[in-house]
Amino acid sequence: MSRDTAGSRLILEVKEISKSFPGVQALDRVDMDVREGEVHALLGENGSGKSTLTKCIVGAYQKDSGTILYDGKETSFSSPTESFRQGISVIYQERSLIPKFTVEQNIFLGDEMQVSGLLSEKNMRKRFRGLCESYGFDLSPDEKIFRLGVAQQKVVEIMKALSRNSRVVIMDEPTASLSKEESDHLFKIILQLKSKGISILYITHILEEVFRITDRITVLRDGRKVSTLNTAETDREEIVNLMVGEVFHDIEDISSSAKYDLPPVTSVKNVQKLPRVRDISFEVYPGEVLGITGLTGSGKTELARAIFGAEKADSGEIIVEGKRVNLNSPVDAINEGIALIPEDRKSDGLIMLFEVFKNITLPAISDFTATPGLILTKREYVKANEYRERLNIRLASIHQQTKFLSGGNQQKVVIAKWLLSSPKLLIMDEATQGIDVKAKSEIYSIVRELAENGFSVIFISSEVQEVQRVSDRILVIADGEVVGEFKRGARQDEILKKALSGKQEHLDNQVVS
């Protein structure tokens, strides 16, 4: 095993790794290393390359160039399964356990102990007890996973990693859905692992945690490594500045068409949808683009779905044009003139098997039907073609199957389908995710144009820069609450700081109360 300049043993060394996807340089000659028995934070904004880097390390992606040394030897894993066998495990945000299996069955899944071809419960139980003793876990091996809380499930995943003698554990936002007590418990386990010489690569957005448990911090920005620092020698301010980088002030001047003197189009009052949305209130005005930003998991998507009636809110009021409305389903919301462009266009936004024109006319099909339910296809074609031109959707014909379109064009189809029903309020959730730069800027123009024509838009995105670009006003959400409100032209670092610090303030409040 090699050592670094400080004389520490290095378990993992990443040298000059690059990875590109069509149109994007996701990683550009990134260097980093992980010492034996350290907790190393990997920080960066959305799209900075954190997850691409970890995927390259464990073999979920194949790097374009560069080398990876594991335990001093050059390695190139072909898949996460292989890296897992070799001792690098990943604990993903989304759980990867089988709910109906027991704790023990999950831990040994894929690596069952056998004696003459039969499962040996005895040996597995012995190994399970051994793990519990040496790391201080306290779990019943026979408990079914679905009966456990999220925190305990994380522990099971960690035990699974340890049962394969993992030497590096990569944790992707492990506290995302944990309470404060549960997070504390997890931190104890992390320190325990560290004391046994296990290294942890810790990916998070929450700076408080970084300063609490990590030894070093590596910051990525736009696919490049900005810096690696000793946690003890830096502070929150410096880290935020490194993450944000140079602040651009080239936000073009747009003439706001928001009419704040008119009554709001929609008021949201104390909406709650646990666990993600705690208490949110705001107003949207005619001709306004209201930006909503916040970290992944802050409750943005859940808020959007609650306003649209996709999932009924636990409590709170939604007032449309002065009238209190009950939004129990999307049908209700659409009748009130509210539309949602969902976060995941593939699973929620489009019917991929459909020809493009059928997707465009789907919500407003009644406008194209004569007498009981008879569709006037010719009129559909005309309208679909009109929107194809208006939104510059690039395709061979509106009779093409939607699944053959590029991401950006698919997204425009989703926009077209809602514009067709002329909603008073259009909610766009991460509308530019996974689409190319040109399509992105076209979508920004569409949003501005809608506002100019008097429509209202709620533009939700975790990319602060694009929210700044299109919005008249920006709300920052953290941990299910509005933690900040900014006017157009606010500085990016201020907005980002609000988003990052939101959760911490909330935790502090909890401690006080």
Place this chain on the structure above:
Amino acid sequence: MSGPAVKSRLASFLGKYKIIIAFFVLALVISLMTPNFLSWRNIINIFRQSSIIGIMAIGSTFVIIGGGFDISVGSLLALSAAMAVGLQSSMHWFLAVIVVLLVGAAFGAANGFLSSKIHIPPIIATLGTMTIIRGIVYMYTGGYPLYVDSEGFAFIGNGYIGPIPFPIILLLILVALGQFILVKTKFGRYSCAIGGNKEAARLSGIKVDFYMTLTFIAGGVMAAMSGVVYASRLLSVTPLAGQGYELDAIASAVIGGTSVSGGEGSVVRTLIGALLLTMITNAFNLIGIDLYVQYVFKGLVILAAVGFDSFYKARG
């Protein structure tokens, strides 16, 4: 155009028309082997033998396109046939037929309710109703065959219009109507949308539960209609009628290219699927091959038809 695009176009072309191609290839091969096969009488025969399953399969096509599954239609055929016969002792045959169709609609609605509102997986929900309906058939008939003698009623299954038997005309009318509803109406469009992506359909403001139930009602009405034709053709019904028909109806739909996961399909191609199945039986009988071998061959045809789609879908 790039290679993959050509390939996917070819795959989608073959996917759409493979059933028609297969149908004619098979017809050609059989006609070379058996001279009687292409005779007018035999062709009419194949169509008439397909009519009962064909009508039932129109309904199955709607149900499967909408993302459901209905295995109760065989039992429903028996109940409809028994009631169509039984009710004639107390009312005009035409009225009896109307009542039977309403009963079919009611059981379809029950299947739809259990699947969409109670969230029982459709195959299990209809397994339950299949068993219940079969029980009702036994209760209604007392376990004995029922007979009827009514000239007007007999016309449905045995009459001719010109040289063409009436059940064939009925089948073709219903296929045309079904295809029209599927392609040209809001109900048809919504059925495809729900089967194609239920969540996206819901978020587009479609009343998913309601329209899914409608597909089951279509399935129930078509099963009842096939029961009427069955009863009229034989002028008698045993409590065992229609057993296994649901499987032939589903097979016709999937051989005709209806996507098993929903969202895609065509009533016309379902008809060809039904004709293909009948043609295999017919040809094997003409050639004189054992009944048992026919089952094996039919099974292979189903696997080949569905396997083609599944394989290409999995490869993207």
